[in-house]
Amino acid sequence: MILGIDVGGTHTDSVLMQNRKIIRKSKVLTDKNDILGCVMRATQAVATPDDIRQLHRIVLSTTISTNAVAQNQLDPVGLIVMNGPGVSPKDLPLADQTHLIAGYMNHRGKEAEALEDDELEALKQQFRADKIDNLAVIGKFSTRNPVHEQEVGAYFDGQASHVSLGHHQSGVLNFPRRIATTYLNAAIWRLHSRMVDQLASYLQGLGVDVPLFILKADGGTIGVEQSRKYPVQTILSGPAATIMGVLPFVSSTADSVSIDVGGTTTDIALFADGAPLLEPQGVEIEGHKTLIRGLLTHSMALGGDSHVQVIDGALQIGPERKGSAMAFDGPVPTPTDALIVLGRANIGDQAKALRAMESLAGSLQQTPQQVAQAIVDAMCARIATKVNEMIAEVNSKPVYTIHELLEGKVLNPQQLIAVGGPAPYIAEQVGALLALPAIVPQDSEVINASGAAMARTTVELNLLADTESQQLSFAEDGRKQKISSRISVDEIVDIGKERLLEIAKAAGARDEDLEVEVADLQSFNVIHGYATTGKNIRVRLQIKPGLIKQQQ
Template identity: 85%
Template sequence: MILGIDVGGTHTDSVLMQDRKIIRKSKVLTDKNDILGCVMRATQAVVTPDDIRKLKRIVLSTTISTNAVAQNQLEPVGLIVMNGPGVSPRDLPLFDQAHFIAGYMNHRGIEAEAIDEEELAALKQQFGNDKIDNLAIIGKFSTRNPVHEQEVSAFFADQATHVSLGHHQSGVLNFPRRIATTYLNSAIWRLHSRMIAQLESYLHELGADVPLFILKADGGTIGVKQSRLFPVQTILSGPAATIMGVLPFVSKNGDSVSIDIGGTTTDIALFADGAPLLEPKGVEIEGHKTLIRGLLTHSMALGGDSHVQVVDGKLQVGPERKGAAMAFDGPVPTPTDALIVLGRASIGDKAKALRAMEGLAAELKQTPQQVAQAVIDTMCASIAAKVQQMIAEVNSKPVYTIHELLEGKTLNPQQLIAVGGPAPYVADQIGELLVMPAVVPENSDVINATGAATARTTVELNILADTESQELTFAEDGKKVRISSRTTVDDVVDIGRERLIEIARAAGAQDEDVEVEVADCQSFNVIHGYSTTGKNIRVRLQIKPGLIKHEPSNTAQV
């Protein structure tokens, strides 16, 4: 059995699954001030004491990290940056919060400027005075040689409670994005760690001694021990859960679009020949451009509980959510009330929903039914327009899926998959506006929880090999191995594949779900004088994202 839990902005959904089928499901209201309580209630709603002994896997998709960034509830971070020459500090992200220090590696990982320990000592005293014990340390070319980051970290070891190092976050070269990613990793570290500790304590009390995973932005899972080191990877896991949930229903022989209509927002995703699209450089959240590998989604502030009001004589739907629909004793009219008045949804108190529309009708001098229809028409038109806008934006640049770059691809979706509470009542209308058939999968109201429950564990590994120096470096942890001057690209891929499989197993992946892909591969000649003296080989490998093939058969700790 597998337990999947998705903590959404409005509801926390849970599913108990066996053999990829839902045994029980539940929805409880999300209390943003008590995420642990939401998880506890969602678990108790679907799991019996007897089920606990049969559990093989628990996966959680949570908004806690995303909300912390969106609401700027971030912990103070001692941000230390070694930028070297060639870029002005003012052109780098978080310039006003960063401490720029000496120390520089060149593009080949050779030290060009040493660290100044007197400078570090002064900074250490400043952090002590300011009671800052959470650090982020980033060097420009640390993915080529992390020694400076490691030396600075060691200098603060007796004072810092936590340190995030830039080269650990991603092996991809992009200094500004690495700064933002490392900063966010530290800024949410304590919040994330506290949540994980509470969850582990709760599961221990339940007697559920099984692996606990967190969903990442790329639609894969990460074991809780690893997530404590890389909490930033769990940002935007909610939209990723939707994509993994709808994946079994996506046509493999064409392009598709999915919409997840929640109470607060609607999330849109695109699929090319059955594969979800990927943010090629990394996701962006609240202006922070990161190196976090993530699925491409667009979110709009429009959902079933959006506030409907008359503004300057015109109907306005959203963007705020004031609470539940008036049919469920909420404070203001919503699209859910409109659906009830139109007879599309047989839920809630119809008399209260009617009163919600009557208030708007009086202002617009229309009947409640006319206003209700206008509310739904506005909602559906807004969602359809956003979908069309997203398709146009994607087609204006190269198309990347979670598997590959599709050269010359023009996305032309022919299928709409709609999920979320309001989906069954508006899917056909949105499909008509987009001129494509709409599909509402079974159990679409808890699709995020099923997506989380069945997602694979995914990891990435970046490798740099220099045959002149006969050295190979694993960018994410800085580990080095000796290689031959005759090492080829294929040799590097083979070395990386073996290492990636080890990392994936440590992260909780089952062997049958470990499918290694070469995501990127480049080879450059190293020229000294007028002759080639070696090769610079760069390889990026990943575990192919997707859904688990079978339920786990063991309870290894992750």
């Protein structure tokens, strides 16, 4: 059995699954001040003590890290950057928070400028005085040689509670994005670490020793204890959970679009021939352009509980959510109230929903039913418009899926998959506006929890082989090994695969889910004195996102 839990902003959903089928499902209210209690209540709502003893894995998706960034609830960070020449410091992200120091590796990973101990000692004194003990350390070419980052991190041992190093976050070259990624990792580390401690108490309370995973932005899982080092990877795990939950219902031979209509937001995702689209450079959150590998989604501030009001004689839906629908004793009219008045949703208190529409009808000189229809029409039209805008934007540039770059691909969805609480009541209308058949999967209201439950562990590894210096570097963990000057590309790939499998198993991956892909491969000649003296070979490998092969 597998337990999937999605800690959302309004509800915490849980499912108990076996053989890809939901045995039980539940929704409990989320208490942001007691996440441990929410997770425990969500567990007890679907799993008996006997079920818990039979669990083989527990997977959690959560909005905690995302909300911390969105609401700017971030810890102070000592941001240390080794910039070197070529880029003006003022053009780098977070320039006003950056402490620039000496130390520079060139593009081949060779030291071009040494660190200066006096600068490091001055920073140590400053951080101690300012009581900053969360640090982020980033060097421009640290993925080619992380020694400077490692030395700076070691210098603060004993003083800093945590140091995030740039090369640990991603092996991909993009200095500005690495700065933003490493900064966010440090800024949410304490919050995430407390959650990991709480989840350890949760497992202890269950009285079982079972693997516990957390969902990442790319739709893959990571062991919850291992995630303590990489909390930034869990940002945007909520939309990723939706995509993984939708995946079993997506056509493998046609393009598709999915909408997840929640209480506050609607999330849109696209699929090319059954594969979710990927953010090729990394996700962006609250203006921070990162290297976080993530699935491509778009979130709009429109949901079933969005505040509906009349402003200057016109209806306005959202963007705020003031609470539940008035039909559920909420404070203001919502689209859910409109759906109830129209008879589409047989939920809540119909008399209270009618009063919600009556509160808007007078100023618009319409009947409550006319107002309700106008609200639903506007909601569906906005969702359809945003879907079309997203498709147009994707088709204006190369299309990347979790598997590959699709050269010349033009996305042309043939089906709409709608999930979330309000989905059954608006799917057909949105589908008609998009000229697409609409599907509402069974148990769509808990699809995030089932998506988390079925997600496989994902890992990425970047390698750089320099045959002239006879050195192979593993970007993410800083390892190096000696290689032959005559080593072939295939041999490098084999070495990388072996290391990738080690990392994946350490992260909790099962043997049957270990599908290794070569995501990128480039080879360049190294020229000195008009002669080729070696090769520079770059390889990126991945355990691709997807669903586990089987469920016990």
